[in-house]
Amino acid sequence: MNSAQPWPGVIRRYASFLPVTAETPVVTLLEGNTPLIPVPAFVSAIGGRFDLRLKYEAMNPTCSFKDRGMTMAITKARERGAKVVVCASTGNTSASAAAYAARAGLKCVVLLPKGKIAMGKLSQALLYGATTVSIEGNFDDALRIVRELGEAGQVEVVNSVNPVRIEGQKTAAFEICDALGDAPDFHFLPVGNAGNITAYWKGFREYAEAGLSDTLPKMMGWQAAGAAPLVLGHPVANPETVATAIRIGNPASWQGAVEAARDSGGSIRSVTDDEILHAYKLLARTEGIMVEPACAAPLAGLIQSIAAGEIPDGALVTATMTGHGLKDPDTAIRVAGFEPHIVPASKEAVMAVMGL
Numbered sequence: 390m391n392s393a394q395p396w397p398g399v400i401r402r403y404a405s406f407l408p409v410t411a412e413t414p415v416v417t418l419l420e421g422n423t424p425l426i427p428v429p430a431f432v433s434a435i436g437g438r439f440d441l442r443l444k445y446e447a448m449n450p451t452c453s454f455k456d457r458g459m460t461m462a463i464t465k466a467r468e469r470g471a472k473v474v475v476c477a478s479t480g481n482t483s484a485s486a487a488a489y490a491a492r493a494g495l496k497c498v499v500l501l502p503k504g505k506i507a508m509g510k511l512s513q514a515l516l517y518g519a520t521t522v523s524i525e526g527n528f529d530d531a532l533r534i535v536r537e538l539g540e541a542g543q544v545e546v547v548n549s550v551n552p553v554r555i556e557g558q559k560t561a562a563f564e565i566c567d568a569l570g571d572a573p574d575f576h577f578l579p580v581g582n583a584g585n586i587t588a589y590w591k592g593f594r595e596y597a598e599a600g601l602s603d604t605l606p607k608m609m610g611w612q613a614a615g616a617a618p619l620v621l622g623h624p625v626a627n628p629e630t631v632a633t634a635i636r637i638g639n640p641a642s643w644q645g646a647v648e649a650a651r652d653s654g655g656s657i658r659s660v661t662d663d664e665i666l667h668a669y670k671l672l673a674r675t676e677g678i679m680v681e682p683a684c685a686a687p688l689a690g691l692i693q694s695i696a697a698g699e700i701p702d703g704a705l706v707t708a709t710m711t712g713h714g715l716k717d718p719d720t721a722i723r724v725a726g727f728e729p730h731i732v733p734a735s736k737e738a739v740m741a742v743m744g745l
């Protein structure tokens with residue numbers, strides 16, 4: 390695309406790869422076009438000798454990658470004349486649905502697992518004006534109810550069980566190929582409901598089939614150990630992890646995730662909460678990049694992959710940083726390990742803290 394032209398959002402940029410026509414009433418907040426940030430200090434801190442670039446999806450309008458799928462889902466809802474959209478969410482889907490529904494003038498209802506939503510995400514859904522329902526259950530319970538509402542036919546479901554969400558999300562893979570001139574050797578990402586790994590794999594394949602890239606990456610998906618149904622091979626009844634965005638026991642895109650890992654020669658494995666929080670803090674301290682805990686799952690996974698000798702020297706590795714660290718300030722403050730120094734308002738007191 391001509392760099393002199395303003396970025397038009399993912400639907401208009403990649404229209405030829407998406408189920409839209411010239412008449413489709415596009416609802417966009419100009420999502421996409423997110424940075425691919427090199428992180429050499431982080432790589433050397435974990436003992437790697439390869440080129441790692443982070444696809445920093447925090448730079449989307451509601452600060453997570455969910456906006457790529459939501460621009461499609463809300464656009465199609467409007468095209469079909471829907472009046473009400475509904476979703477189940479671990480937080481970011483609800484923030485995104487609420488924002489795009491507000492933009493489109495649609496009513497939005499979000500179902501959240503009670504007490505398990507990071508504060509930033511809850512604040513978004515409430516401020517954008519979505520009817521916000523806390524379910525006394527987990528994400529999987531909320532998604533079951535949303536599916537039932539969808540079958541009753543009165544509402545448009547905008548979870549990733551809606552296939553147009555996956556279509557929008559695959560544009561992140563296109564952007565990575567556009568930025569690098571080809572696909573990377575490996576792509577790392579967190580896996581929760583498994584829509585995103587399914588979407589990236591679809592995107593990488595479609596770009597190669599269109600002749601816009603030559604190679605395909607190995608897809609390396611990472612779950613939290615307490616919420617790792619794809620690793621265990623069966624649903625988990627009570628998923629638990631500090632990474633609330635991937636606290637899911639029965640992923641909707643199970644098959645897509647398994648195929649992405651298998652067909653690309655990659656894998657889906659798990660990391661513990663301790664490993665996640667270690668990588669989360671290390672990224673912030675070595676690179677000045679704040680992500681939400683779920684994003685640190687693939688970074689912790691990278692540490693495992695290095696130990697297993699899986700990443701050749703000089704490889705080109707990309708990883709999706711799915712959401713912004715400010716979404717979950719409680720975890721940031723807890724993990725930082727210290728609190729502000731409280732001192733009298735004098736230069737001397739500040740110098741004392743500085744050790745001068």
Ligand SMILES: *Cc1c(COP(=O)(O)O)cnc(C)c1O
Pocket residue numbers: 453454455481482549579580581582583584585586634635681683684711712713
């Ligand atoms: C939704 C989400 C995930 C998980 O993506 P899936 O498509 O459900 O696998 C990971 N991280 C963040 C920040 C998310 O919002």
